[in-house]
Amino acid sequence: MPSFRVETPQRCYYATVERGIIAQAAEHLPSKAGKIFVVSTADVWRHQGGRLAGALESVEYERLFLPGGEDQKRLAPLEELAEEVVRRGGDRSSVVVAFGGGIVNDMGGFLAAIFMRGIGVVQIPTTLLGQVDAAIGGKTGVNLEAGKNLVGAFHQPLAVLIDPATLDTLPEREYRAGLWEIVKAGIIREAGLFQFLGEHSAAVLARDPTAVDRIIADSVRMKAEVVSADEREGDLRRILNFGHTFGHALEAETGYTRFLHGEAVAFGMRAAVRLGQNAGRTGARDCADILAMLDRYGPIPSCADIPAENLLARLVHDKKTLRGQVHFVLPVRVGETAVVSGVEEDLVLEAIRFALA
Numbered sequence: 001m002p003s004f005r006v007e008t009p010q011r012c013y014y015a016t017v018e019r020g021i022i023a024q025a026a027e028h029l030p031s032k033a034g035k036i037f038v039v040s041t042a043d044v045w046r047h048q049g050g051r052l053a054g055a056l057e058s059v060e061y062e063r064l065f066l067p068g069g070e071d072q073k074r075l076a077p078l079e080e081l082a083e084e085v086v087r088r089g090g091d092r093s094s095v096v097v098a099f100g101g102g103i104v105n106d107m108g109g110f111l112a113a114i115f116m117r118g119i120g121v122v123q124i125p126t127t128l129l130g131q132v133d134a135a136i137g138g139k140t141g142v143n144l145e146a147g148k149n150l151v152g153a154f155h156q157p158l159a160v161l162i163d164p165a166t167l168d169t170l171p172e173r174e175y176r177a178g179l180w181e182i183v184k185a186g187i188i189r190e191a192g193l194f195q196f197l198g199e200h201s202a203a204v205l206a207r208d209p210t211a212v213d214r215i216i217a218d219s220v221r222m223k224a225e226v227v228s229a230d231e232r233e234g235d236l237r238r239i240l241n242f243g244h245t246f247g248h249a250l251e252a253e254t255g256y257t258r259f260l261h262g263e264a265v266a267f268g269m270r271a272a273v274r275l276g277q278n279a280g281r282t283g284a285r286d287c288a289d290i291l292a293m294l295d296r297y298g299p300i301p302s303c304a305d306i307p308a309e310n311l312l313a314r315l316v317h318d319k320k321t322l323r324g325q326v327h328f329v330l331p332v333r334v335g336e337t338a339v340v341s342g343v344e345e346d347l348v349l350e351a352i353r354f355a356l357a
């Protein structure tokens, strides 16, 4: 079973990828833990709750539901949740089990970060995006009216249990959106994964278990390595934002309702590759290979009606900009990126136009 060590100053833990691992969830709870609080949503529980309920038969736990949905990833439901935890006997020894997609991973993790100044959390992601990204690395938080993830904390989990079997019920659009983050992993640091994605796209898209388990494991290993080298977003962790600067602008411009995160990232990767070529950073052959890969896992939903100038204006507001300079993560070649700033605006605009077309 592939198990990847995440080593940060805050905590060391394992992210384990194994079909059926949820059945062993109880073994991953600390022996001295007090009451266990499973945080999920009604939707996730309806699809996958049976697996976790079976695994926790011998454990005293309470099950709490969040409303779900990006517009409910806010402080208000989190406060309600914390009040409910107290009512049901939660204390400093309690442990949260966050069971769901990225929203549950972020909110359950944030609850654990702030409840009684910090309790343990075990992450059990049930979407592909959660499994390869959101559940690993300790970033937790909620949205403000002013923007996404503007309130949060770094809170590393006790363990991350990744069970690809939970993806059986994941809607096709959500599955494909998660695949984009895997394509991203290949482009930024995993040339072998990139090659596999090219050669086995039919198996990947058909959710063939061998192919799915392999690409998840590669992506988790990559994220575990990057987070271990750089917990708090210095230069290395920044490569994980490949495609995200443009992607966030698209999400914000369309009110976070029209595109799934992964779809916006796919758009952003197209723009970033083009910008890499425009700025003379990415070779023609690698550009063509990356664009062909994005097509293979597409199509990206149409965004041709969105004005390129609006997205350009929003780039400046991205929270990852430092001192007014937009930093772009651009591919150097498949498996290698560079963080570049001071790129001329007309090159950026052309790249946006290209990606929107």
Ligand SMILES: NC(=O)c1ccc[n+]([C@@H]2O[C@H](COP(=O)([O-])OP(=O)(O)OC[C@H]3O[C@@H](n4cnc5c(N)ncnc54)[C@H](O)[C@@H]3O)[C@@H](O)[C@H]2O)c1
Pocket: 041, 043, 044, 047, 048, 068, 069, 070, 073, 100, 101, 102, 103, 104, 106, 126, 127, 128, 129, 130, 133, 134, 135, 136, 137, 138, 139, 140, 148, 149, 166, 167, 168, 169, 170, 171, 174, 261
């Ligand atoms: N902390 C991080 O490092 C990080 C990284 C990437 C994304 N995120 C966050 O993750 C969130 C998006 O996560 P997401 O894409 O997983 O969305 P999500 O959590 O909303 O889940 C998507 C949908 O799938 C359903 N679902 C979940 N698991 C299912 C299953 N196994 N079967 C059937 N349906 C299932 C959910 O109920 C939901 O309707 C965003 O808020 C984003 O900011 C965080």
Ligand SMILES: [Zn+2]
Pocket: 133, 181, 244, 261, 265
């Ligand atoms: Zn992302």
